[in-house]
Amino acid sequence: MxxxxxxxxxxxxxxxxxxxxxxxxxxxxxxxxxxxxxxxxxxxxxxxxxxxxxxxxxxxxxxxxxxxxxxxxxxxxxxxxxxxxxxxxxxxxFNIVGLHLRKKVRTTIPEPAATPVPDLLQRDFTATTPNTRYVGDITYLPIGDGQFLYLATVLDLCSKRLAGWSIADHMRTSLVTDALTAAAAVRGASGLRGAIFHSDNGAQYASKEFAQVCEDLGVVRSRGAVGTSADRVP
Incomplete structure:
Protein backbone atom coordinates (compact mmCIF):
# COMPACT_ATOMS: atom_id res chain seq x y z
CA MET A 1 0.00 0.00 0.00
CA PHE A 94 18.04 -0.82 -3.83
CA ASN A 95 17.93 -3.03 -6.93
CA ILE A 96 20.20 -5.71 -5.47
CA VAL A 97 19.29 -8.74 -7.54
CA GLY A 98 20.43 -12.35 -7.37
CA LEU A 99 20.65 -14.57 -10.42
CA HIS A 100 17.16 -15.02 -11.86
CA LEU A 101 15.21 -14.09 -14.94
CA ARG A 102 13.42 -10.78 -14.68
CA LYS A 103 10.07 -10.31 -16.35
CA LYS A 104 10.00 -7.69 -19.09
CA VAL A 105 6.80 -5.77 -19.51
CA ARG A 106 5.65 -5.60 -23.12
CA THR A 107 3.80 -2.46 -24.04
CA THR A 108 3.87 -3.10 -27.79
CA ILE A 109 1.98 -6.22 -28.86
CA PRO A 110 1.79 -6.48 -32.67
CA GLU A 111 -1.53 -7.10 -34.37
CA PRO A 112 -0.83 -9.59 -37.23
CA ALA A 113 -4.21 -9.06 -38.91
CA ALA A 114 -4.06 -5.26 -38.86
CA THR A 115 -4.96 -3.31 -41.98
CA PRO A 116 -1.76 -1.76 -43.39
CA VAL A 117 -1.26 1.93 -42.64
CA PRO A 118 1.48 3.92 -44.44
CA ASP A 119 4.46 5.45 -42.68
CA LEU A 120 3.90 9.12 -43.46
CA LEU A 121 6.76 10.41 -41.30
CA GLN A 122 9.59 8.21 -42.61
CA ARG A 123 11.53 8.84 -39.39
CA ASP A 124 11.22 12.60 -39.82
CA PHE A 125 10.01 13.45 -36.32
CA THR A 126 9.84 17.20 -36.88
CA ALA A 127 7.11 19.71 -37.62
CA THR A 128 7.22 23.42 -38.43
CA THR A 129 3.60 24.12 -37.54
CA PRO A 130 1.72 23.16 -34.35
CA ASN A 131 -1.18 20.73 -34.53
CA THR A 132 0.01 19.05 -37.74
CA ARG A 133 2.10 16.07 -36.60
CA TYR A 134 1.73 13.99 -33.46
CA VAL A 135 3.30 10.82 -32.10
CA GLY A 136 1.85 8.43 -29.55
CA ASP A 137 3.27 5.76 -27.30
CA ILE A 138 2.50 3.62 -24.24
CA THR A 139 4.80 3.59 -21.21
CA TYR A 140 4.55 1.40 -18.13
CA LEU A 141 4.97 2.84 -14.64
CA PRO A 142 5.89 0.35 -11.87
CA ILE A 143 3.96 0.96 -8.65
CA GLY A 144 5.40 -1.88 -6.55
CA ASP A 145 4.30 -5.41 -5.71
CA GLY A 146 4.88 -6.40 -9.35
CA GLN A 147 2.07 -4.15 -10.54
CA PHE A 148 2.04 -1.41 -13.15
CA LEU A 149 0.10 1.55 -14.45
CA TYR A 150 0.11 2.31 -18.16
CA LEU A 151 0.46 5.81 -19.60
CA ALA A 152 -0.59 6.63 -23.17
CA THR A 153 0.71 9.93 -24.52
CA VAL A 154 0.09 12.19 -27.53
CA LEU A 155 3.01 14.53 -28.31
CA ASP A 156 2.95 17.52 -30.69
CA LEU A 157 6.13 17.26 -32.78
CA CYS A 158 6.32 21.03 -33.30
CA SER A 159 6.07 22.26 -29.72
CA LYS A 160 7.29 18.97 -28.15
CA ARG A 161 4.47 19.43 -25.66
CA LEU A 162 2.19 16.74 -24.30
CA ALA A 163 -1.13 17.42 -25.99
CA GLY A 164 -3.05 14.55 -24.42
CA TRP A 165 -2.58 11.61 -22.11
CA SER A 166 -4.43 8.78 -20.40
CA ILE A 167 -3.43 6.61 -17.47
CA ALA A 168 -4.97 3.28 -16.42
CA ASP A 169 -4.19 -0.12 -14.94
CA HIS A 170 -4.70 -1.86 -18.30
CA MET A 171 -3.53 -1.64 -21.92
CA ARG A 172 -6.89 -1.95 -23.65
CA THR A 173 -7.60 0.16 -26.71
CA SER A 174 -9.52 2.68 -24.61
CA LEU A 175 -6.17 3.71 -23.08
CA VAL A 176 -4.96 5.16 -26.41
CA THR A 177 -8.34 6.40 -27.65
CA ASP A 178 -8.82 8.34 -24.41
CA ALA A 179 -5.39 9.97 -24.85
CA LEU A 180 -6.15 10.98 -28.44
CA THR A 181 -9.61 12.27 -27.54
CA ALA A 182 -8.08 14.32 -24.71
CA ALA A 183 -5.60 15.88 -27.16
CA ALA A 184 -8.43 16.77 -29.53
CA ALA A 185 -10.37 18.43 -26.71
CA VAL A 186 -7.36 20.59 -25.79
CA ARG A 187 -7.16 21.90 -29.36
CA GLY A 188 -10.64 23.40 -29.22
CA ALA A 189 -13.25 23.47 -31.98
CA SER A 190 -10.96 22.31 -34.80
CA GLY A 191 -9.54 19.52 -32.67
CA LEU A 192 -6.99 17.38 -34.51
CA ARG A 193 -8.73 17.45 -37.88
CA GLY A 194 -6.22 17.00 -40.68
CA ALA A 195 -3.31 16.24 -38.34
CA ILE A 196 -1.09 13.16 -38.73
CA PHE A 197 -0.88 10.79 -35.77
CA HIS A 198 2.10 8.40 -35.88
CA SER A 199 2.46 5.30 -33.71
CA ASP A 200 3.96 1.84 -33.63
CA ASN A 201 2.10 -1.28 -34.77
CA GLY A 202 0.83 -2.27 -31.33
CA ALA A 203 -2.55 -3.97 -31.19
CA GLN A 204 -4.15 -0.92 -29.58
CA TYR A 205 -3.15 1.44 -32.41
CA ALA A 206 -3.93 -1.18 -35.08
CA SER A 207 -7.43 -1.91 -33.78
CA LYS A 208 -10.66 -1.09 -35.60
CA GLU A 209 -11.79 0.88 -32.57
CA PHE A 210 -8.78 3.19 -32.74
CA ALA A 211 -9.19 3.57 -36.51
CA GLN A 212 -12.80 4.62 -35.99
CA VAL A 213 -11.86 7.23 -33.39
CA CYS A 214 -9.23 8.64 -35.76
CA GLU A 215 -11.82 8.82 -38.53
CA ASP A 216 -14.31 10.55 -36.24
CA LEU A 217 -11.67 13.11 -35.21
CA GLY A 218 -10.41 13.62 -38.76
CA VAL A 219 -6.96 12.32 -37.85
CA VAL A 220 -4.69 10.82 -40.53
CA ARG A 221 -3.05 7.63 -39.26
CA SER A 222 0.63 6.79 -39.75
CA ARG A 223 2.51 3.77 -38.45
CA GLY A 224 6.18 2.80 -38.43
CA ALA A 225 7.75 -0.38 -39.73
CA VAL A 226 6.79 -3.54 -37.84
CA GLY A 227 9.35 -4.39 -35.17
CA THR A 228 11.40 -1.22 -35.68
CA SER A 229 11.42 0.87 -32.52
CA ALA A 230 13.18 3.73 -34.30
CA ASP A 231 10.01 4.25 -36.34
CA ARG A 232 7.88 4.89 -33.28
CA VAL A 233 8.80 8.06 -31.45
CA PRO A 234 11.86 10.31 -31.24
Whole structure:
Protein backbone atom coordinates (compact mmCIF):
# COMPACT_ATOMS: atom_id res chain seq x y z
CA MET A 1 0.00 0.00 0.00
CA UNK A 2 2.80 2.44 0.86
CA UNK A 3 4.28 2.02 -2.62
CA UNK A 4 0.97 3.16 -4.09
CA UNK A 5 0.89 6.20 -1.83
CA UNK A 6 4.47 6.97 -2.85
CA UNK A 7 3.43 6.72 -6.50
CA UNK A 8 0.61 9.19 -5.86
CA UNK A 9 3.03 11.56 -4.12
CA UNK A 10 5.57 11.32 -6.94
CA UNK A 11 3.05 11.96 -9.73
CA UNK A 12 0.30 14.08 -8.15
CA UNK A 13 1.66 17.25 -9.73
CA UNK A 14 1.07 15.83 -13.20
CA UNK A 15 -2.07 13.73 -12.72
CA UNK A 16 -3.73 14.95 -9.50
CA UNK A 17 -4.34 13.15 -6.20
CA UNK A 18 -8.01 12.41 -6.84
CA UNK A 19 -7.43 10.72 -10.20
CA UNK A 20 -4.44 8.65 -9.04
CA UNK A 21 -6.19 7.51 -5.84
CA UNK A 22 -9.18 6.39 -7.89
CA UNK A 23 -7.05 4.45 -10.38
CA UNK A 24 -4.97 2.83 -7.63
CA UNK A 25 -8.08 2.11 -5.50
CA UNK A 26 -6.70 3.88 -2.42
CA UNK A 27 -8.44 6.51 -0.32
CA UNK A 28 -7.38 10.14 -0.37
CA UNK A 29 -7.69 10.29 3.42
CA UNK A 30 -5.33 7.32 3.68
CA UNK A 31 -2.88 9.03 1.34
CA UNK A 32 -2.84 12.20 3.43
CA UNK A 33 -2.35 10.17 6.64
CA UNK A 34 0.58 8.45 4.96
CA UNK A 35 1.95 11.84 3.90
CA UNK A 36 1.81 13.05 7.51
CA UNK A 37 4.14 10.20 8.58
CA UNK A 38 7.07 11.50 6.54
CA UNK A 39 9.48 11.76 9.52
CA UNK A 40 9.06 8.10 10.42
CA UNK A 41 9.68 7.13 6.81
CA UNK A 42 12.89 9.16 6.75
CA UNK A 43 14.18 7.17 9.73
CA UNK A 44 13.18 3.88 8.09
CA UNK A 45 14.93 5.00 4.91
CA UNK A 46 18.13 5.65 6.87
CA UNK A 47 17.95 2.20 8.47
CA UNK A 48 17.26 0.62 5.09
CA UNK A 49 20.28 2.36 3.58
CA UNK A 50 22.53 1.01 6.34
CA UNK A 51 21.15 -2.50 5.83
CA UNK A 52 21.59 -2.16 2.07
CA UNK A 53 25.32 -1.55 2.58
CA UNK A 54 25.66 -4.81 4.51
CA UNK A 55 23.56 -6.67 1.97
CA UNK A 56 25.69 -5.28 -0.86
CA UNK A 57 28.87 -6.59 0.80
CA UNK A 58 27.38 -10.08 1.11
CA UNK A 59 25.95 -9.93 -2.40
CA UNK A 60 29.31 -8.87 -3.85
CA UNK A 61 31.18 -11.64 -2.04
CA UNK A 62 28.77 -14.15 -3.61
CA UNK A 63 29.60 -12.78 -7.08
CA UNK A 64 26.08 -11.46 -7.34
CA UNK A 65 24.42 -14.86 -6.97
CA UNK A 66 22.78 -14.62 -3.53
CA UNK A 67 19.11 -13.79 -3.35
CA UNK A 68 17.15 -12.73 -0.25
CA UNK A 69 17.03 -16.17 1.50
CA UNK A 70 20.79 -16.73 1.39
CA UNK A 71 21.57 -13.10 2.27
CA UNK A 72 19.23 -13.43 5.27
CA UNK A 73 21.05 -16.58 6.36
CA UNK A 74 24.41 -14.78 6.16
CA UNK A 75 23.12 -11.85 8.22
CA UNK A 76 21.78 -14.22 10.87
CA UNK A 77 25.14 -15.99 10.98
CA UNK A 78 26.63 -12.57 11.79
CA UNK A 79 24.24 -12.26 14.72
CA UNK A 80 21.63 -10.05 13.06
CA UNK A 81 18.03 -10.71 14.08
CA UNK A 82 16.22 -10.03 10.85
CA UNK A 83 13.24 -11.23 8.85
CA UNK A 84 13.84 -12.42 5.29
CA UNK A 85 10.90 -10.29 4.15
CA UNK A 86 12.73 -7.13 5.18
CA UNK A 87 15.85 -8.29 3.38
CA UNK A 88 13.82 -8.97 0.24
CA UNK A 89 12.18 -5.54 0.48
CA UNK A 90 15.50 -3.72 0.89
CA UNK A 91 17.09 -5.69 -1.95
CA UNK A 92 14.21 -4.77 -4.21
CA UNK A 93 14.32 -1.14 -3.10
CA PHE A 94 18.04 -0.82 -3.83
CA ASN A 95 17.93 -3.03 -6.93
CA ILE A 96 20.20 -5.71 -5.47
CA VAL A 97 19.29 -8.74 -7.54
CA GLY A 98 20.43 -12.35 -7.37
CA LEU A 99 20.65 -14.57 -10.42
CA HIS A 100 17.16 -15.02 -11.86
CA LEU A 101 15.21 -14.09 -14.94
CA ARG A 102 13.42 -10.78 -14.68
CA LYS A 103 10.07 -10.31 -16.35
CA LYS A 104 10.00 -7.69 -19.09
CA VAL A 105 6.80 -5.77 -19.51
CA ARG A 106 5.65 -5.60 -23.12
CA THR A 107 3.80 -2.46 -24.04
CA THR A 108 3.87 -3.10 -27.79
CA ILE A 109 1.98 -6.22 -28.86
CA PRO A 110 1.79 -6.48 -32.67
CA GLU A 111 -1.53 -7.10 -34.37
CA PRO A 112 -0.83 -9.59 -37.23
CA ALA A 113 -4.21 -9.06 -38.91
CA ALA A 114 -4.06 -5.26 -38.86
CA THR A 115 -4.96 -3.31 -41.98
CA PRO A 116 -1.76 -1.76 -43.39
CA VAL A 117 -1.26 1.93 -42.64
CA PRO A 118 1.48 3.92 -44.44
CA ASP A 119 4.46 5.45 -42.68
CA LEU A 120 3.90 9.12 -43.46
CA LEU A 121 6.76 10.41 -41.30
CA GLN A 122 9.59 8.21 -42.61
CA ARG A 123 11.53 8.84 -39.39
CA ASP A 124 11.22 12.60 -39.82
CA PHE A 125 10.01 13.45 -36.32
CA THR A 126 9.84 17.20 -36.88
CA ALA A 127 7.11 19.71 -37.62
CA THR A 128 7.22 23.42 -38.43
CA THR A 129 3.60 24.12 -37.54
CA PRO A 130 1.72 23.16 -34.35
CA ASN A 131 -1.18 20.73 -34.53
CA THR A 132 0.01 19.05 -37.74
CA ARG A 133 2.10 16.07 -36.60
CA TYR A 134 1.73 13.99 -33.46
CA VAL A 135 3.30 10.82 -32.10
CA GLY A 136 1.85 8.43 -29.55
CA ASP A 137 3.27 5.76 -27.30
CA ILE A 138 2.50 3.62 -24.24
CA THR A 139 4.80 3.59 -21.21
CA TYR A 140 4.55 1.40 -18.13
CA LEU A 141 4.97 2.84 -14.64
CA PRO A 142 5.89 0.35 -11.87
CA ILE A 143 3.96 0.96 -8.65
CA GLY A 144 5.40 -1.88 -6.55
CA ASP A 145 4.30 -5.41 -5.71
CA GLY A 146 4.88 -6.40 -9.35
CA GLN A 147 2.07 -4.15 -10.54
CA PHE A 148 2.04 -1.41 -13.15
CA LEU A 149 0.10 1.55 -14.45
CA TYR A 150 0.11 2.31 -18.16
CA LEU A 151 0.46 5.81 -19.60
CA ALA A 152 -0.59 6.63 -23.17
CA THR A 153 0.71 9.93 -24.52
CA VAL A 154 0.09 12.19 -27.53
CA LEU A 155 3.01 14.53 -28.31
CA ASP A 156 2.95 17.52 -30.69
CA LEU A 157 6.13 17.26 -32.78
CA CYS A 158 6.32 21.03 -33.30
CA SER A 159 6.07 22.26 -29.72
CA LYS A 160 7.29 18.97 -28.15
CA ARG A 161 4.47 19.43 -25.66
CA LEU A 162 2.19 16.74 -24.30
CA ALA A 163 -1.13 17.42 -25.99
CA GLY A 164 -3.05 14.55 -24.42
CA TRP A 165 -2.58 11.61 -22.11
CA SER A 166 -4.43 8.78 -20.40
CA ILE A 167 -3.43 6.61 -17.47
CA ALA A 168 -4.97 3.28 -16.42
CA ASP A 169 -4.19 -0.12 -14.94
CA HIS A 170 -4.70 -1.86 -18.30
CA MET A 171 -3.53 -1.64 -21.92
CA ARG A 172 -6.89 -1.95 -23.65
CA THR A 173 -7.60 0.16 -26.71
CA SER A 174 -9.52 2.68 -24.61
CA LEU A 175 -6.17 3.71 -23.08
CA VAL A 176 -4.96 5.16 -26.41
CA THR A 177 -8.34 6.40 -27.65
CA ASP A 178 -8.82 8.34 -24.41
CA ALA A 179 -5.39 9.97 -24.85
CA LEU A 180 -6.15 10.98 -28.44
CA THR A 181 -9.61 12.27 -27.54
CA ALA A 182 -8.08 14.32 -24.71
CA ALA A 183 -5.60 15.88 -27.16
CA ALA A 184 -8.43 16.77 -29.53
CA ALA A 185 -10.37 18.43 -26.71
CA VAL A 186 -7.36 20.59 -25.79
CA ARG A 187 -7.16 21.90 -29.36
CA GLY A 188 -10.64 23.40 -29.22
CA ALA A 189 -13.25 23.47 -31.98
CA SER A 190 -10.96 22.31 -34.80
CA GLY A 191 -9.54 19.52 -32.67
CA LEU A 192 -6.99 17.38 -34.51
CA ARG A 193 -8.73 17.45 -37.88
CA GLY A 194 -6.22 17.00 -40.68
CA ALA A 195 -3.31 16.24 -38.34
CA ILE A 196 -1.09 13.16 -38.73
CA PHE A 197 -0.88 10.79 -35.77
CA HIS A 198 2.10 8.40 -35.88
CA SER A 199 2.46 5.30 -33.71
CA ASP A 200 3.96 1.84 -33.63
CA ASN A 201 2.10 -1.28 -34.77
CA GLY A 202 0.83 -2.27 -31.33
CA ALA A 203 -2.55 -3.97 -31.19
CA GLN A 204 -4.15 -0.92 -29.58
CA TYR A 205 -3.15 1.44 -32.41
CA ALA A 206 -3.93 -1.18 -35.08
CA SER A 207 -7.43 -1.91 -33.78
CA LYS A 208 -10.66 -1.09 -35.60
CA GLU A 209 -11.79 0.88 -32.57
CA PHE A 210 -8.78 3.19 -32.74
CA ALA A 211 -9.19 3.57 -36.51
CA GLN A 212 -12.80 4.62 -35.99
CA VAL A 213 -11.86 7.23 -33.39
CA CYS A 214 -9.23 8.64 -35.76
CA GLU A 215 -11.82 8.82 -38.53
CA ASP A 216 -14.31 10.55 -36.24
CA LEU A 217 -11.67 13.11 -35.21
CA GLY A 218 -10.41 13.62 -38.76
CA VAL A 219 -6.96 12.32 -37.85
CA VAL A 220 -4.69 10.82 -40.53
CA ARG A 221 -3.05 7.63 -39.26
CA SER A 222 0.63 6.79 -39.75
CA ARG A 223 2.51 3.77 -38.45
CA GLY A 224 6.18 2.80 -38.43
CA ALA A 225 7.75 -0.38 -39.73
CA VAL A 226 6.79 -3.54 -37.84
CA GLY A 227 9.35 -4.39 -35.17
CA THR A 228 11.40 -1.22 -35.68
CA SER A 229 11.42 0.87 -32.52
CA ALA A 230 13.18 3.73 -34.30
CA ASP A 231 10.01 4.25 -36.34
CA ARG A 232 7.88 4.89 -33.28
CA VAL A 233 8.80 8.06 -31.45
CA PRO A 234 11.86 10.31 -31.24
Missing amino acids: SSRFQFVDDHRGAFGVKRLCRILTVSRSGFYRWLAGADARVERARADAELAERITDIHTESDGTYGAPRVTAELRDEGERINHKRVARVMQK
